[in-house]
Structures are given as structure tokens and as C-alpha cells.
Amino acid sequence: MSTTVIEDAHVVTMDGGRAEYAGGHLVLENDRITAVGPGPAPRPEGARVVDGRGCLLTPGFVNTHQHLYQWVTRGLAVDATLFGWLTELYPVWAGIDEHAVHTAASGALSWLARTGCTTSTDHHYVFPTGGGDLLAAEIEAARAVGLRFHPCRGSMDLGRSAGGLPPDEVVEDRDAVLAASADAVDRWHDPSPGSMLRIALAPCSPFSVTGELMREAAELARDRGLRLHTHLAETLDEEDFCRERFGCSPLEYVDSLGWTGPDVWFAHAVHLDDAGVKRIGETGTGVAHCPSSNARLGAGIARSADLRGAGVAVGLGVDGAASNEAGSLLEEVRHALLFARAKGGPQALTVRDALEMATLGGAAVLGRSGDIGSLEPGKLADLALWRIDGLPHADIADPVAALVLGSPPPLDLLLVGGRPVVERDHVLGVDEDALAREATAVHKALLRKAGR
Structure with a gap:
């Protein structure tokens, strides 16, 4: 039995009563919390x-919500809209392979860890012919x-030849x-309590996937007890595409x-009318709110407060590193708060509320409310210990405001299932300097492949 005691911290439990303890403690044994108070x-x-x-x-x-492979294609099309950004980047992404994906995933996940993340999704939808086992590459990185x-x-x-946005060389046959x-489910999905690895199915978007694939993927997922994920209502271009092609809004189409349903979550959900907000709430569908990426691409500001008011489980996502070069989950907490206030x-x-979206909200979106998202016996x-006694934070009256509104504090300790992943702002499982050099080399190689 391995036991760890954390003492004298300001503990934010996010339990049902939202208890907080100044000078509190937490005890964990092996991978579970046994006491907090x-x-x-x-x-x-x-x-x-x-x-x-x-x-x-x-x-x-x-x-x-994340696209880990994009870590090695950052800094391109920095002033483009979503459709223009995708058009410029698809030819670069067509060159990814196992090595590129492993390098990118290692970099993106390491930085997520440095910014307080203990559980991450990834939405990988680009599988070039001859690229190798890309899903296995990112799983090994995690x-x-x-x-x-x-x-x-x-x-x-x-x-593109069938009316979609992506070039034909990066799409797959539906049966394949x-x-x-x-x-992927047979090889990796672990539904057990405490699982470190679960698979979801995620056809990309209404403008890159046929209705037939959407239906059949949903049937497969529900037959195997999996969750479903897709991009939805991210931009007005998508709204126009769906109305021209299907005669309805993106939400009405999917x-x-x-x-829709408690086993589905949408990324973005920016462009929703009141009926759409209500429909997502009444069906129990979740939303991944990605404020930084939506701002970077000029897509708009999601109605996060309205969605929460409608009973929607709203979590946070950094989105692809090529549309959010920071890749920081803590930054999403801050931006979710500021953008909601700028709008409402x-x-x-x-x-x-912002901290809740990053913790309990995300756990609910992924169907793991019983496992993660709060500090309870x-x-x-899975927990983060932030140092807030230095010059940037020491005199901020509210410790939670110090985290959410202040500059990013040092991360003293990050535990996942009781195991240390970050100590004193250092990721234990990787050589960050070597990884930075390799990510740079992969980035340059991908640009050469694309003739850039």
C-alpha cells in the first residue's frame, strides 16, 4: 500500500457541496483518494x-477536445478563417506518419500536463495511406x-471531388x-473502473463526412458501449454549407x-440559436468549449453560460495546436471566464464556474463523473498542486481567482492515479529539450514534403 498525504494546502474539492478548506489535507492510497478535509x-x-x-x-x-498531431504544424495560416486554415494545412497533414504523430502527441500531452491536465481526449481524423499505425503512436505517447x-x-x-472540404488524398473508404x-476498440478500449485508456468514435464534421458514415459509426459505437464525438456549429461557413447541402442547420442535420444523446459530445457549438441550446440540453448531449481556438480562427464565442443554464455538461478543450499554439488547458479556464463575461x-x-468546466464539466462530458473531476474519497x-505564494499571486485574496485570473502559477505536483507526472514544473516522463528539437525537425520535414 502506497500512501501520500498532502497537508496545509488550500483545497478546492469540487464535491457536491463545493467544499473548500484553507489549510486542508488530502490523503491517497495507491490510485484512490481516501480522505479530504x-x-x-x-x-x-x-x-x-x-x-x-x-x-x-x-x-x-x-x-x-484536442488534435495532438497538429503540435508539429503550428504557426501556419495564422490569419485565416477555419475553411481557409484547413485548406492550407490539409496538404501538410497528408505527410504525417507514426513518427510525426508520436512526436507531436508527446509534445502536446507534455504541455497539457504542465498546465494541469490529468485526462485528455484526442480527435485524430487524418490517416494518410502508408502513414502507419497513427493511433498506436499517440497511445504510446500518452x-x-x-x-x-x-x-x-x-x-x-x-x-473534395464529392463536395466535401478535404482533398481526396486524406479521406478514407467508409468500410475501411x-x-x-x-x-481500435478491440485492441485498446478499457471500460473498467480506473481505466487509463478508452476509445471513442469521432467522424470529423458535416463537411468532411458522409451521412452514411455518421449513421454507421453511431451504430457501431452504441453496439460496443462507446461515446461519440464530432465537430459541430463551429463557424458560419459550416452553417452555410449545411443549409445549402442539407437544407437545415448543422445541429438539425446531425x-x-x-x-444527440448522453453518449455524444460536440466540439465548439458556437453558432446555436435558442432552440439549438434547448435541444442539446434536453437530449443530454455534451459540449467541448474551445474559447482560444474559436477566437484564433475568428469563429465566435460559444454560449457557454446559456448551455450550462440549459443543463448541458460543458467541458473545456484546447483544440488543435495548429489553431491554438499555446496548447494550455489552464489558459482555456481563463479565456472561458473572460469571453463569457465579455459577451454576457x-x-x-x-x-x-470556470474551474468547474475544467474539472467536473469535463468529467461529465467524457462519462467519468464517478471517477474524476472532484477531490472526494x-x-x-488525479490532482494538481499549484504554487500561489510567489510575487504574481501572493496578495490575491481569493486563491481560485489567483489561479483563474492571475498569471499561470508554477505547478508543484501533478498526480494521475496517484503517480507523479509533473514535479516542480517538470514533466517526469519525457526529455523536454530533446522533444523540442525533434518537434522542430518533424515540422520542417512535413513542410518539405508539402513543397513549402
Whole structure:
């Protein structure tokens, strides 16, 4: 039995009563939390004791939307809209292979860890012919970094010649997609409590996937007990595409294909009318809110406060690193708060609401509310210990405001299932300097392949 005690931290539990303890403690045994509360904790013989003085202890963050492979294609099309950005980057992405994806995923996941993330999804939908086993490459990267991982086997089968946006060389045959999706589930999906690895199915978007693939992927997922994910209502270009091609909004279109429900979550959901917000709420569908990427691409500001008010589980996502070069989940917490207030006034979202989206909200979106998202006895020991006693934060009255509104604080400790992943702002499982050099080399090689 391995026991760790964290003492004298400001503990934000995110439990049902939203309890917080100044000078509180948390005890974990192996991969589970066994106690949390005010004051000092009992110290079992042989326990590791972590001094939390000057620190804020929170649940680990949950990243609900990402494209890890894009870490090695950052800084391109920086002033483009979504459709223009995709058009410029698809030829570059056509050159990715196992090595590129492993390098990119290692970099993106390491930085997510450095910014408080303990569980991440990924939406990988580009599978060039001859690229190798790309899903396996990112799964191995997640294992090395140490994060809990929910990769989504994405897909595109609607190429440009058939009226879609992606070039034909980066789309797949529908039967091949379904076979590969089933194989991914057989190889990797672990539905057990405490799982470190779960698979979801994720056809890319209404403008890159046929209705037939959307339907059949949903049937496969529900037959195997998986979750479903896709991009939706991200831009007005997408709205125009769906109205011209299908005669309805993006939400109405996917709803007609069976793509709403408590096993589904949408990335973005920026352009929704009141009826759309209500429909997502009444069906129990989740949303991954990606404020930084939406701002970077000029897509707009999602109605996060309205969605939450409609009972929608709203989590946060950094989105692809090529549309959010920062790749920081903590930054999404700050931006979610600021953008909601810019749109709806100072009462639209509180600092604790923003933190809730990064923790409990993300856990609900991924169907893991019973495992992660709060610091409670019986839950997995996924947690972040932030140092807030330095010059940037020491005199900020509210520790949660210090985290959400202040500059990013040092991350003293990140545990995933009780195992240390980050200590004193250093990711333990990777050589960050070597990884930075390799990411640069891969970036240059991809540009050469694309004739740039």
C-alpha cells in the first residue's frame, strides 16, 4: 500500500457541496483518494508527506477536445478563417506518419500536463495511406507522459471531388473506417473502473463526412458501449454549407442522423440559436468549449453560460495546436471566464464556474463523473498542486481567482492515479529539450514534403 498525504494546502474539492478548506489535507492510497478535509491529516507510517503550504490543490483538469498531431504544424495560416486554415494545412497533414504523430502527441500531452491536465481526449481524423499505425503512436505517447487518455478514432470520407472540404488524398473508404474503428476498440478500449485508456468514435464534421458514415459509426459505437464525438456549429461557413447541402442547420442535420444523446459530445457549438441550446440540453448531449481556438480562427464565442443554464455538461478543450499554439488547458479556464463575461456581463460566469468546466464539466462530458473531476474519497487520485505564494499571486485574496485570473502559477505536483507526472514544473516522463528539437525537425520535414 502506497500512501501520500498532502497537508496545509488550500483545497478546492469540487464535491457536491463545493467544499473548500484553507489549510486542508488530502490523503491517497495507491490510485484512490481516501480522505479530504480541514486541518492536519493522520500520517500513516511510511507515508509520503507533501508540504502544501502556499499552494492551491485542485482536481486535475480534463481536456475534452484536442488534435495532438497538429503540435508539429503550428504557426501556419495564422490569419485565416477555419475553411481557409484547413485548406492550407490539409496538404501538410497528408505527410504525417507514426513518427510525426508520436512526436507531436508527446509534445502536446507534455504541455497539457504542465498546465494541469490529468485526462485528455484526442480527435485524430487524418490517416494518410502508408502513414502507419497513427493511433498506436499517440497511445504510446500518452503512456510515456502518464496521462489518462481518451483517444477518438476519427475519420473523413467526404472528399473534395464529392463536395466535401478535404482533398481526396486524406479521406478514407467508409468500410475501411468502420473496420479500423472496430479494431481500435478491440485492441485498446478499457471500460473498467480506473481505466487509463478508452476509445471513442469521432467522424470529423458535416463537411468532411458522409451521412452514411455518421449513421454507421453511431451504430457501431452504441453496439460496443462507446461515446461519440464530432465537430459541430463551429463557424458560419459550416452553417452555410449545411443549409445549402442539407437544407437545415448543422445541429438539425446531425440530430436527424441519431447524433444527440448522453453518449455524444460536440466540439465548439458556437453558432446555436435558442432552440439549438434547448435541444442539446434536453437530449443530454455534451459540449467541448474551445474559447482560444474559436477566437484564433475568428469563429465566435460559444454560449457557454446559456448551455450550462440549459443543463448541458460543458467541458473545456484546447483544440488543435495548429489553431491554438499555446496548447494550455489552464489558459482555456481563463479565456472561458473572460469571453463569457465579455459577451454576457460580469455575472455570466464565476471563477469557480470556470474551474468547474475544467474539472467536473469535463468529467461529465467524457462519462467519468464517478471517477474524476472532484477531490472526494473513493475517486481517482488525479490532482494538481499549484504554487500561489510567489510575487504574481501572493496578495490575491481569493486563491481560485489567483489561479483563474492571475498569471499561470508554477505547478508543484501533478498526480494521475496517484503517480507523479509533473514535479516542480517538470514533466517526469519525457526529455523536454530533446522533444523540442525533434518537434522542430518533424515540422520542417512535413513542410518539405508539402513543397513549402
